[in-house]
Amino acid sequence: MIGVRGISKGLFATVALCGLSSVAVAADEPTIGVVVPTLDSQFWNRDVTFLQTGAAQLGVHLIVLNADNKPDQMIQSAQDLVARKVDGIISVGYWSTAPATIRFAKRANIPVIIVDTYPAFSPQTGEHTNYIAFVGPSDLDSGYHFGKALLSALKPSPDGKKVIGVVNGTAGTSVAIDRRKGLQKAIEEDGNVRIVGEVDGNFVRDQAQTAFESLYQGHPEMTGVWSGNDPMAMGVIAALKSKGKVPGKDVIVSSMDLNPENVEEVKAGEQLYDIGGHWVQGGIALEIMYNYLHGFKLPADQATIKLKLLPMTKADVPRFVRDFPGGQPNYDFKAHSKVYNKDAPLSPAFDIHYSQ
Template sequence: MRTFLKSMAAGLMLAAAAVVAPAQAADEPTVGVVVPTLDAQFWNSYVDFMKKGAGELGVELVVLNADNKPDQMIKSLEDLVAQGVDGIIFTPYWATAVPGLTLANQSNIPVILTDTYADFAPQTEQFPNYLAFIGPSDRDAGKQMAEALFAALEPAADGKKYIAVVNGTAGTSVAIDRRAGLQDALDAHPEVVVVGEVDGNFVRDTSQTVFESLWQGNPNVQGVWAANGGTATGVMAAITGAGKVPGKDIIVVGMDLNPENIDAVEAGSLLFDIGGHWLQGGFALVTMYDHLNGHKVPAEKANIKLELLPLTQDRVAQFKADFPGGVPVYDFKAHSQTYNKDAESAVFEMKYSK
């Protein structure tokens, strides 16, 4: 289900609420985390936010990097199980949800999935250890990106608008849902023509290389729908490298709200960005911590889809005012039921103050 969360103001009010020491908190539980790659800025932001939470809550965090390799993802999960961690938070790229949950279930280790969801709901009879999913509303984000791109393009002489698509990691729910959002927009805009699609694997260098090849065969490209921040950065690098100006000669949209992409929006190189979902890691950590301290996740709140924050050039100043350094104010203890009995959710929605 889609969970709508508290506004920024409500989040700050909660942070200011009385926070008490937990009555029976776990003695520094160990939580293992596996991310798809640390070559992407997004995942570094994800991990940094979790580390901040681990410090505030008193959690030992073990972070492993799958290095964009399916077999390394499985090996990392095996390593965490062998270490006997108290909980696992991972992103099941490459259809690793079932094997990962199975490994953890055999050792009675609770799991929260982030960013990419499984083909089944949390807390099933098969996987009672699958506590929750926390991730973005990717389809809606993909549609918003497309609509912004289409609106910015001028029709060619034949009345059509020609775009290229650089997708993310094939087969992941993230890539599939974002592309579905693009398709929703395409269905409503028959004047838009997709000249070609490539997979950028959600990383800059691959995205740059594959877009260069696509563009060479389709010089009529007017705009690019890029599946995430690293992908958009790679596309813009390819455009610049060819002596063209991103944002002028070719319009680009992306996703993630990475710092360099925020700068690109401000400079006019990137038309539109949307994100904030790297917060999902910290939200998952609070949820896991509370579970380990006896606060179970209600089944009706176990499937959380985050609404994301859109960014255009005219909103950059407000974004920087509301989120200095791109990071919202967030008190991990105030959002933890272990410390604050009145806490309703670990999650809140990023919103502009005005």
């Protein structure tokens, strides 16, 4: 399932409670703020659930702020956490919000971990000394694998080409850029692919469905769709059904995230392939932050953590259900923390895999 390592002891922090005078509390119970793009997403709910599991095991007070898919709200949430004098901030770097989050937190000497979408600079470089780590998926690697799975399943059209459409995520994000680079790698290796068009689904189901309906209307010859994430894949599947097509038969769909409804789509054969498990990134970041607050700093050369993810075909669904009940790994945060286990290595090492 998932193996990890990390963390250590002590100190005190000062926090303000309900606007009253500051009181000293043990850093064994730090307050850590989390900013996520939206809790309307199955993915981000799984991410937060794993964070909450870790917080309960480690004795962390967790504040989770939902930005409702609004870039300005992401920044406002970071400012709110700074005003609350949290001990650390874990934030998703959507819409290029990471630099501002890091900057606001630095003024208050608050450490920050960015997850999922990284800024243009590495942790602990230049003036960004409070940016202690990045944790997220290896998007290029993942984009390559679900692209390769799609292309391997397609039969060439009469002109000898495998004909696909592409539904990209939010333009300009590292997530969308790297996943598309992964697809390009798979295309170049195949050498026999024709892309009839690309649309931006903004990582959202409804937008992807509308955009893909227009794309498919103009290019009904496509037999495969590479979708940048699972919500968009659900939009593609809905669009295909509205056109009287059978997903998985008339048009093959491949995607990423391992959202619950997409696992069901893979099981039903309407989605060929999925890859994911990076909803553990929040919990991993929590463990690293807990380390840091107890005096164990992750070395700069180990501070960028790119997760290799869990692949899924129809045959893998029973294994996934067994190994990740409710979508959560069986993971003991204390056993992998130096605060509780002196033999735990400082640098986290993560491996998401099936048990058999």
